[in-house]
Amino acid sequence: MDFLQQIEQWAVKQPNQAAFSWRGEQVTFRQLKEQSDALAAWIASSYEHDTTPIMVYGHMQPHMVVSFLACVKAGHAYIPVDASIPADRVVRIAESSGAKLMLSPSAIPFPELNLQQVAGEELHNIIDSHLGQAPAAELAVKDEENFYIIYTSGSTGNPKGVQITFNCLQSFVDWMLGDFGLQTGQVFLNQAPFSFDLSVMDLYPSLVSGGTLWAIDKDMIAKPKDLFASLAESGIEVWTSTPSFAEMCLMEPRFSEEMLPSLRTFLFCGEVLSNDAARHLLERFPKAAIFNTYGPTEATVAITSIQVDHEVLAQYPSLPVGYSKADGQVLIVKEDGTPAADGEKGEIVIVGPSVSKGYLGSPELTEKAFLTIDGQRAYKTGDAGYLQNGLLFYNGRLDFQIKLHGYRMELEEIEHHLRACTYVQSAVVLPIKKGEKYDYLLAVIVPTEHSFEKEFHLTSAIRKEISSMLPSYMLPRKFMYQSSIPMTPNGKADRKKLLSEVTA
Known part of the structure; x- marks a missing residue:
């Protein structure tokens, strides 16, 4: 049984279980x-013999998820586009x-778009008028057909559409449900917007395992009182987020097992994920397991993992990002294209069934970043990064390397050491230019509680x-102190x- 069929089965097994919950709005598995x-029946009849995305x-409305599934049931990949x-x-x-x-579940503010727009009441009317109908099962996305396409930033300034196939997502979901101790019917936090592939880490494992997604939207995050009220009400069992979001929550003393x-x-x-945050x-949560994972959008969310316990914290000041999932492989390649030795730094190359087909409509960019190794996509x-006895350590972006006064350095390495300081809760290092060259480094710091009267102390x-x-x-030349680091x-x-x- 594939993961789409597994999602469908919950409509029979537990029809009234909430599949998605946001600000008091819910959609049950039967409704889903x-x-x-x-909606898929309408799409299939309106766009017959058409499989364009x-x-x-x-944002976080329940009908976003309804629309995603409708698209793939009608044979179309979906492109999530957040309201931000x-x-x-x-x-x-x-x-x-x-x-x-x-x-769109709400209004679409883009009259200039040259495509059909179905939004708000019209979307709901279409769903209501087609209830009881369904497209032919064979129309659904399968195998190497695109399931979703997420657009990421491109170095040219134009967004790149990463194509994730049904098989890619099946590989990811199988790993998530097999390796992380997830149970049937759990409540998952949904913090990341759907246009960010981190959301896939909670969306599909939750739906496939008959769980409930508890969505936190951007307005809640901007108002801590609303955020923590929602968290306290949620009953969350599985927390998925960026480390930055968790660090922001840690600034609230009530954020603990009691909440x-x-x-x-x-x-x-x-x-x-910093050693300090973990x-x-x-x-704060002594009964919880913490997993550090790594992976780019192009490899379907994540491909390595490690459970971070007290032993790992004591052994590694800079946390590893884990071991490769069983059906994939991580290679480290030196600048000259040869394999790096164990412990030797190089570029991280990912091989396996969760690797994307490439960038939609961009053969040149695809050819530059993707290749085939031993018959598999890479x-x-x-x-x-580097590997040590199969354990992957991430050392930042190659394009985060800068040259300052003749010295080549990695900004994330400096950030790592700053975050390990006694007086630092969070830190970002910015290279400041003078003309065309980098002139100095600025450290933006969220300090811990301290007794210094003056900032220069x-x-x-x-x-x-x-x-x-x-x-x-x-060493950064200048330091700036803030109560928080702004987030995207x-x-x-x-x-x-x-x-x-x-x-x-």
Whole structure:
């Protein structure tokens, strides 16, 4: 039984179980099946003999998930487009993908788009008028057909459409349900917007295992009082987020086992999980297992994992990102294209069935990043790392390397050492340019509680501590202190916003 069939079975086994919950709105497994079948029947009849991808626009509304399943049941990949994405980027995604239809649970503010738009009341009317209907089962996306397409930032400034097939997602879901101790009927946190592939880590494991997704939207995150009220009500058992989001929650003293007594699993991806953040989480949630994972969108969310316990924290000041899942392989390749020795740094290359087919409509970009190794698809990540006895260590983006006063350095390495400091809760390092060259490094710090009266005393203490770990040329020249690090809608540190603020 494939994962789509497994989702369908819950409409019979537990029809009244909530599949998705957001701000008091719920969709049960029966409603999820009936409504996605109805919408899929309309799509199949309206777009007969057409398999172009369909854009689905919105935020955390339950009918986003209904629309996703409707698209794939009718034989179309879906493109999730979050409401936070700027209009210009939405237009470029529409043009790049060749989409002819956009669905949305609410209004679509893009009259300039040259495609059919079905939104709000019209979408609900279509579903209601087609209840009881379903497309032919053989129409559904399968095998090497695209299941979803997520657009990521491209170095050219144009978004790149990463094609994830049915088989890619099946490989990922099988791994998630097999290796992380997940149980039937659990409540999963849904924090990441659907246009960020971290959301796939909770969406499909939850649906396939008959669980309930508890959605946290961007307005809640902006209002901590609302956020923690929702978390306290949720009964969450499986937490999926970026490390940055968890670090923000840790700033609230009530964020603990007392608030979330059922929480048993933390799943982290998308950023570096610091030793300090993991340690605090273990202190606050002693009954929970913490998993650090790694993977780019192009390899279907994540492909390595390790459980971070007290032994791992004691052994590794900089946490590893884990061992490869069984059906995949991680290689480290040196600049000259030869394999790196054990413990030797190079580019991380991922091989296996969860690797994407490439970028939609971009053969040149696909050829540059994807290849075939031993008959399997492989992806050159652009990430630096090394393997030690099969355990992967991530060393930042190769394109996060900069040259400052003749020295080549990795900004994420400096950030790692800053986060390990006694007086630092969170840190981002920004390279500041003068003309065309980098002139100095600025450290943006969220400090821990301290007794220093003046900022320069705090700076002096941090400098002293990191100078024992970093050469002098890697020490930030300037330090700036803030109560929090701004985050992107995806829950990552917003480096662009910080840079624009400090250089304005």
